[in-house]
Amino acid sequence: MSQSSTHPYQSRPGIRRAAERIAFWMLRVCTYAVLACGVFVLSDVVFKGARAVFRSEFPFVNVTFFTEAPESLHVFDYEGRKVEMGDREFRAFRHRESQKAAAENREPLPIESQSFVYSAGGILPCIVGTVLLTVGATVIALLLGISSAVYLSEYARQGTMVRFMRLAILNLAGVPSIVFGLFGMGLFVIYLKWNVSLLAGWFTLAFMVLPLVITASEEALKAVPKGFREASLALGATPWQTIRKAVLPHALSGMLTSSILCVARVAGETAPIMFTAAYVVRDKLPWQGLEHFGDFFFQGVMALPYHIYVVSSKIPQNDYTQRTQYGAAFVFLLIVGLIAASSIILRGKLRQRQTW
Amino acid sequence: MPVMDSSNTDLRIRTSMPAFASPVDIHQAPRALIEIENLDFHYGPHKVLHEISLQIPERQVTAFIGPSGCGKSTLLRCLNRMNDLIDGARVGAGRISIRGIDIHRSDVDVIELRKRLGMVFQKSNPFPKSIYENVAYGLRIQGVRDRSRLDEAVERSLQGAGLWDEVKDRLHTSGLGLSGGQQQRLCIARTIAVEPEIILMDEPCSALDPIATAKIEELIKELRSKFTIVIVTHNMQQAARCSDLTAFFYLGRLVEFSPTRTIFMNPVNPQTEAYVSGRFG
Numbered sequence: 001m002s003q004s005s006t007h008p009y010q011s012r013p014g015i016r017r018a019a020e021r022i023a024f025w026m027l028r029v030c031t032y033a034v035l036a037c038g039v040f041v042l043s044d045v046v047f048k049g050a051r052a053v054f055r056s057e058f059p060f061v062n063v064t065f066f067t068e069a070p071e072s073l074h075v076f077d078y079e080g081r082k083v084e085m086g087d088r089e090f091r092a093f094r095h096r097e098s099q100k101a102a103a104e105n106r107e108p109l110p111i112e113s114q115s116f117v118y119s120a121g122g123i124l125p126c127i128v129g130t131v132l133l134t135v136g137a138t139v140i141a142l143l144l145g146i147s148s149a150v151y152l153s154e155y156a157r158q159g160t161m162v163r164f165m166r167l168a169i170l171n172l173a174g175v176p177s178i179v180f181g182l183f184g185m186g187l188f189v190i191y192l193k194w195n196v197s198l199l200a201g202w203f204t205l206a207f208m209v210l211p212l213v214i215t216a217s218e219e220a221l222k223a224v225p226k227g228f229r230e231a232s233l234a235l236g237a238t239p240w241q242t243i244r245k246a247v248l249p250h251a252l253s254g255m256l257t258s259s260i261l262c263v264a265r266v267a268g269e270t271a272p273i274m275f276t277a278a279y280v281v282r283d284k285l286p287w288q289g290l291e292h293f294g295d296f297f298f299q300g301v302m303a304l305p306y307h308i309y310v311v312s313s314k315i316p317q318n319d320y321t322q323r324t325q326y327g328a329a330f331v332f333l334l335i336v337g338l339i340a341a342s343s344i345i346l347r348g349k350l351r352q353r354q355t356w
Numbered sequence: 357m358p359v360m361d362s363s364n365t366d367l368r369i370r371t372s373m374p375a376f377a378s379p380v381d382i383h384q385a386p387r388a389l390i391e392i393e394n395l396d397f398h399y400g401p402h403k404v405l406h407e408i409s410l411q412i413p414e415r416q417v418t419a420f421i422g423p424s425g426c427g428k429s430t431l432l433r434c435l436n437r438m439n440d441l442i443d444g445a446r447v448g449a450g451r452i453s454i455r456g457i458d459i460h461r462s463d464v465d466v467i468e469l470r471k472r473l474g475m476v477f478q479k480s481n482p483f484p485k486s487i488y489e490n491v492a493y494g495l496r497i498q499g500v501r502d503r504s505r506l507d508e509a510v511e512r513s514l515q516g517a518g519l520w521d522e523v524k525d526r527l528h529t530s531g532l533g534l535s536g537g538q539q540q541r542l543c544i545a546r547t548i549a550v551e552p553e554i555i556l557m558d559e560p561c562s563a564l565d566p567i568a569t570a571k572i573e574e575l576i577k578e579l580r581s582k583f584t585i586v587i588v589t590h591n592m593q594q595a596a597r598c599s600d601l602t603a604f605f606y607l608g609r610l611v612e613f614s615p616t617r618t619i620f621m622n623p624v625n626p627q628t629e630a631y632v633s634g635r636f637g
Contacts, residue, residue: 079576157443158443159443225481227477227479227481228481228483229440230438230475230477230481231477231481231482231543231546232478232483232493232497233438233470234436234438234470234473234474234475234547235470235471235474235493235494235496235497235546235547235550236467236468236470236471236494236498236550237467237494239498240468241497244557245493245496246483246493247498250484256374270472
């Protein structure tokens, strides 16, 4: 190296540069591994689920999958072909066969079918149940959560008591969801005698996401400039008027967008509803066969996550059941993904409007 | 920029002697509206105001000056009890009375008190609502629904704040779309819309450029015919330009309270003299 090319800032290969490179590559590899896992899980569900949901001929979507209740699938050989039929269709088919045989004065052909539970029909009651559970639980969680967030950050004197309450709320966020399920069963289902019902599921799910809603709402309230409160109070507004007119309207957007992520969580949880609200199977849709309006709240429902759990672990496994499992999982992913995406879009829109 | 012309005395940077808003005739001293007697004030364990005694006359502009942390803003916020909002803040001793009524008496409703003592803050804080709704806010929370009454109050207040001509065509656009100085005048309009008796201003011009500051000072001089104004300021020239009386605070104590002319021309206290002549602070 000539004298002229060396200077005080000369770069030299050394252990520090090597360490830098290794660290950087490790970070990169970890990130790619995470990405690969995500892509693998998603594509597995999408590819396998698409077989149940989509069709190769018109209307390209398996309509019955979205409009029917689950039923048993019967598979049998008929005139040399392998035929798959849902339970109701199969009964009608057998009835027709026996009539045909009677008309021709012969014994009906013996049909030796294999049947697979829950592998035909659709998942309409599960979708309906999940939507009902999610909406109700979200409404309850928002009402309770926003109220207590307003109390904690706007009214309560910031002292030991409030610190203790915040700590308790944070701890609640760490409680496993199955514990909420047990708590819901103990309190709502057994002690309050609500039985396995929508109402019990709503409250159990709402309690589970309350810590998230409260924390998110408090953050949104903190983001409202102090000047709004001061200006309002200095104009002679009462604290409640100030909260209602100068604080809440500007915090609400933040509260709602953060809470939509809670909605995704509510829709996705299995453990809290398995003891409190979910049925393995139920023929009627929630609005069918009600004697009183009040009965609506005291009925159990089918729910997507629980249905997936049932069809993947409580019945004998084979190719036919797998189709339903992945179909349901695919629809489920779609619903939760839509909720999450809408929250992100909504947040973006509302942030644009927020100009202070 | 014509406003920056050196012939405009309001904006000229003064090297020696400030110009005065209006000399106060000491023989015709207006009667005191706000009386502060031996006030001690604490933030938790810290005593921040020591034995303040001060009489603020009606329909005059009283300026509080002093270096940062001397307690002038705290005292201002005592007057409409905004300090109640701070945990651990309390009056240790002494009393504040307005028209002879102790504002800490148990039968005083702080909401009613604040309706009569409007406040303009250091950082302009219009609500993210329309200009109209900003000004109407105070009346709306008092339950005024009558559209014509609101319209009339909004126009009167915006005119009072010298903003009407600039915004009359866009009353229903956001108040946040205004410039900093306009926003501060919007806040003043919002304050005078509820017709307070006293307007407290907490460094209203500290975030504004000289032109906007000049407009606000002009406004203060106009408002003193209708309102009693107490203004906290860092800017001694501002106090000199637009106040009738000046109180100089230092380290939580009132050092000197006199007609503005006296404070700036012949202060009694050597500390005051040192501060107003720019030797510290």
